[in-house]
Amino acid sequence: GQNIDQPTEMTATEGAIVQINCTYQTSGFNGLFWYQQHAGEAPTFLSYNVLDGLEEKGRFSSFLSRSKGYSYLLLKELQMKDSASYLCAVRDTDYKLSFGAGTTVTVRA
């Protein structure tokens, strides 16, 4: 089966930077996704990486290293509204999407 690991919880201060790591062991690779999910709401798409390197979208950036089976999501200039769960998901060679358990980020004033 697929194995996707990410920390359970992280806490950071408003205005700071937080890096959420995700490691994976899957049967093949066809891309990695990050989603944000606020409590009681739908997961919403943040980013997609299929090539090695950093993709930047405003305050959020996502990095991928395929050889290391590793990705991170970087949240800069943290705001209170960034308090949410962040889900890492990997698409394998059968195009199935497997999710990690999610990282709950709490932003404190």
Add this chain to the structure above:
Amino acid sequence: ETGVTQTPRHLVMGMTNKKSLKCEQHLGHNAMYWYKQSAKKPLELMFVYNFKEQTENNSVPSRFSPECPNSSHLFLHLHTLQPEDSALYLCASSQDPGQGADTQYFGPGTRLTVL
């Protein structure tokens, strides 16, 4: 964001009840999905429909029965559920599940409690 809607948002049912969850997508997508999300666990894929045809049944118990009458609507029929089936049931849609960059868009979910 109203691309994918789900009803009801909350459902409490007894183990002998029969109920249905409804999902509708307004994005013109071809594929629809049911996921189960339990606390502190990864999303579990249950069913996939592509162009109204079921392409994935992830060893889901028969007490869960999906129905996809067209590409915009997806139902999950529930009967004789167990308390461990209590969870958030998420519906998603996407354009083409055979593409690596295909992005799934989720509805807000139905919070199901089985007594």
